[in-house]
Amino acid sequence: MSRDIKPCYSKSVVNQAGENIRKNQFTDDDVNIIENWRASHNHILNSWQATLRNRSRDKDVVFAQRLKRRNTIFNKLQRQPEMKLARMHDIAGCRLIFRNTKELIEYRESLHKARMIHIRKKAEIVPYPYNYIATPPKSGYRGIHDVYEYCARHNRSNTWNGLLVEIQYRTIFQHAWATAVEVAGSLTGNHSKFDQGDLGHKEFFRLSSEIIARAFENSKSCKAAYTNAELIESFTQLEDEIKLLRALDNLSVLSTQTHFKGKNVILIFSEQGKDKYGVRVATFDSLPKATEMYFEYEKIYSGDDIVLVRAESLESIRNAFRNYFSDAQDFVRLVKRGVSKLKK
Numbered sequence: 001m002s003r004d005i006k007p008c009y010s011k012s013v014v015n016q017a018g019e020n021i022r023k024n025q026f027t028d029d030d031v032n033i034i035e036n037w038r039a040s041h042n043h044i045l046n047s048w049q050a051t052l053r054n055r056s057r058d059k060d061v062v063f064a065q066r067l068k069r070r071n072t073i074f075n076k077l078q079r080q081p082e083m084k085l086a087r088m089h090d091i092a093g094c095r096l097i098f099r100n101t102k103e104l105i106e107y108r109e110s111l112h113k114a115r116m117i118h119i120r121k122k123a124e125i126v127p128y129p130y131n132y133i134a135t136p137p138k139s140g141y142r143g144i145h146d147v148y149e150y151c152a153r154h155n156r157s158n159t160w161n162g163l164l165v166e167i168q169y170r171t172i173f174q175h176a177w178a179t180a181v182e183v184a185g186s187l188t189g190n191h192s193k194f195d196q197g198d199l200g201h202k203e204f205f206r207l208s209s210e211i212i213a214r215a216f217e218n219s220k221s222c223k224a225a226y227t228n229a230e231l232i233e234s235f236t237q238l239e240d241e242i243k244l245l246r247a248l249d250n251l252s253v254l255s256t257q258t259h260f261k262g263k264n265v266i267l268i269f270s271e272q273g274k275d276k277y278g279v280r281v282a283t284f285d286s287l288p289k290a291t292e293m294y295f296e297y298e299k300i301y302s303g304d305d306i307v308l309v310r311a312e313s314l315e316s317i318r319n320a321f322r323n324y325f326s327d328a329q330d331f332v333r334l335v336k337r338g339v340s341k342l343k344k
Contacts, residue, residue, distance in 0.1 A: 004046075005039040006159050011086035022077045034073065034085065039291055041067060041092035043116070043160050044150045046287070048094055052167075055111060062097040066309045067291075070298055076098025089147045090166040097175045101217060104169050108144065110178060111167075133174075136173065136221045138260070140209030141178065143170040173216045173334060177209055180248060180331035200242045207235040208245075208335050215338030228342040235339065244334060248328040264290035267296060267307050 007014075014037050017030040021315040045065050056063050068091045077083055098104040130145040146167045152158045162253050170178065184201065210223035210231055223231060264287050282297075284290035287310070294308040 004043045005036065005042040006043075006070070007163070008036050009033050011162075014086045015084045015291075016250075018077050018083070018088075021074050021085075022081070023227040033098075035070070035295055037085070038067060038070065038073065038091055039295070040160065041163055041165070042287060042291055044163050045092045045094070045310070047150065048148075048165055048167075049094075051114075052094055052096065052111075053197045055098070055107070055114070058328055059103070059107070059191050060099055061103075061107065063095070064309055065303055067092060067294075069307055087164070089164045092163070093168060094165065095168045095170070097170050097172055099172060101171055101219070104144070104171055108146070108169055109140045136209070136213075138222050140204065140206040140222045141181075142174045142209065142213065142221060143178070144170075171217065172330070173212050176328075176330035176334055177205070177212055180208075180328040181205055183248065184244060191257050196323055197244075200238060201244060204235075204242060207231060207238065208331075211235060211338040211342065212334050215341040216334065232339055232342055245332060249332045263310055265309050266290060266294055267309065268301055268304050269296060 009017075014033060017026070017033040017037075020026040020030045021034070038193065045067065049063075049065050052063055064200065067089075073085075073088065073091065076088065077085065096104075098107065132142050133144055136142050146169075148165050148167065149169050150160050150163045150165070152161055184205075208224050211222040213221040214218040214228070214231075226234070264284040266282040266284070268282075282293065284293070290308055294306065
């Protein structure tokens, strides 16, 4: 397999395949078109990871990258009727996690000022960038997302020009919350991230986002109008009813002893019984081989949650993708401490 998979179809053909997926009238050819389009984004991920890692050296920053899962692409097309697949901005994604908002902002501003000949920010992508720290949505999610468009250096192939990559910036506090949302979605089927599911679960994460923002970041989230007393009372009453914090607290954290042989890692996240989830890990030195096996595993384990990520170490992957290891312990600890702090 070629190291750098190239887009083999025009954007109009890609968009039509996406439309067929949305209508649930797709063929094997449509799936193959989407798989090629998705795999082509590995090239720009490799371009970005070097830039971001170099700028992260000597800084306490967790970095990881991932290619969007096929099922997630399909779900997004069905959730967003106006979405054109060729303009889906987060098929390629990089995530950086910082100790605090100050370090996050400083890093992002320095990145914006850097000269990156082969990558330019796509200013006309509206309403990007998304600053969910300054203006949190009603879900309670906080973080900042940028979108960049690939543009090759002079005298190099322009084959991948126009492909997009999303850069996510979060603090450790924002990441703990987002991880818990993912874990709870896997456990209960209530996907608060997409504003789907039980109203009580969605309200739980709105209130907990506000608690964490106030207690640890001197900030506000989506419940800014609440007093501390109102916030704590509402959260306590809701937790007494749905007991979601207790469920997350009791969740067993997977202890993975996999020997880390390569920087390209496939995680296969599967249910192993009532309230029990596990992760199988496969590592590869070669990105093309990892990509090939990624697509093969998606066919073999179609009912499981499968993701291909790249990072320097297994611990780095665990930190950046804790939801795949069913690890919501940071969130539980922060909420408990946050409630105590805001009561004082």
